[in-house]
Amino acid sequence: MKNFKKLATVVLALVAFCFADASTATAAFPEKTITIIVPFKAGGNVDLCCRIIADEMTKVLGSQVVVENRPGGGAIIGQTYALNQPADGYTLLALTSSFVTNILGGDTSFGMSDAAAIGQFCFDPEVVCAGANSGITTLQQFMDAAKKEPLTNSTPGFSTSHHIASLILARDYGLKFDFMHTNGSADQVVQLAGGHAQVGLTTYGGAKTLIAEGKILTLATCDSRRSAPLPNVPTMAEFGYPFTYGAYRGFAVPAGTPADVIKTLSDALEKAMAAPSVIKAFEDGGFPVSYLPAAEFQKMLDDDYKNMKEITKLLEE
Template sequence: MIRLRSSFSVALVMLASASLAQAADYPNKNIDYVVPFASGGAVDITGRMIAEAAPEAFDGKKFIVKNMPGGGAVVGQTYVSSAPADGYTLLAMTSSVINNSLMKDVSYDLDSFTPLALYNLDPEVIVTSAKGDLPDLKAFLAAASHGSVSIATPGNSTSHHIAALALAQQQGLDFRYVHNASAAMQLQQLMGGHVQAGFMSLGEAVGPAKDGNIRILAVMDQARSDLAPDVPTYQEVTGDDVQWGTFRGIGAPAGLPDEVEAELASRLQKVLTSPEFIERMAAAGYKVDYRDDAAFRQYLDKTATQMEQVIPLLESQS
């Protein structure tokens, strides 16, 4: 019995030593950063800004952005969930991780990932084509109250689709959904006048709105954003407190050694809170709202609980 305990203790020490050695040697090669969406959307754009800033905090090692679209992010998320938990495969995490695990037949769930950092909380906005016949929120709501309004989404069960479903239920609105394969395609639908309106994140909408291609009708947040100070909140116009938004963060496969997780989280904090990165994000229309690995995990758990309450709306649309 004494020998068994001694052997077990030796094994634990060896495992701990190996983990510490792995952390001390990290990083010794480039890191794959998987974006589970097509290029051109907010997750891809902000991911590439992270990749450009990463080498300084990662001893010169690069973040290699790999776009893996498909299945509403299922392809990329499946890939990362089954990748080695060694710190060399990271995932651009959005609410789709939660939505897909709750709504689709996938091989992973939220616990299949290690949350490392949240870097952006982006309020939802309602937009129309700049050339459309819905010039403001009141006109949009009137049209959706007395008839069907076509709504472009970046995909079925995405956070933007869910935001539209939730608003339609709360306010008694009638939407006809046109699902696209990406945020870029959603924007093309709007700009081309193929649909009347859409739901997207503020960060995605600011640039096209400044270029005169789309019109932002309202921000679904507590206060106006300094990124679009002339756009009213939904509550300002209607009196109803309607809030919705999306998040962007970074995760890894579950099972990361504690020391590697700590090393990754620390280095990511340097990247995501640097003045240069914050300035670049702001110039592109994205506000940095950094939360560390523990706070990100809490946020994910809360969001998952909220999503479970919205599932019946999604199921009614299927």
């Protein structure tokens, strides 16, 4: 009987230790550096946003959050790398619409189910732009010219949101483009400002400096209302061309990441996006703050996948 009691005591102690250890491990997250993988070159829109957020999330989480750029392959290289890391919350993928379009393009080793959403931090409407030396100064000139002959259109890469937006615009209004695919939004606007491309669809944040210098002209925004950082630029709808499209940006982790870890990261992102320093930095950079928690961002991604399936044939033309 004494031996049985001793055995029972040992078993109970072991069980208690295991539960305590598991609880401690969960509560301890994060215990080391968290890396945000940006699948684009440094200096682009996504990269700049992530560096602002990383600084604030470091304060919120109490662990260092850093940004690592892994560009190439229209974002596929960085996306593949991030999703092949352990599902422990220590590697985040900076996720844009290129994630969905790359999957639909059939060139990825991953699918929609291989990523779990953390949250959205920005929605940026497309801006129709022209190079200052292109001879195009109004949206109507842009539309008329593109109907007559192909305009050289600079993009941040094949299947990126800016490329998709141009394809849909071309389809809906009978426009013609010769695409110049670059390796990120920083390269895209340089090609446009340098006169190597005539036009392009981009976001205000990525082209802000070159717009201010007069090297890139803003013709219209692709939103239902005027953009706060561009109050004097009309929407396409104001010209009689109702077209709404934009770039969303958020974070995801490899599928299988524990739910409590996802919640910790999502909550940290929410707090970071509410921080006055982040709001100001986003405003200064021309990036609209638009936070969505994990569940809502996941639904948006799933809906985008369904909608994008209908236009994948545009990528094949």
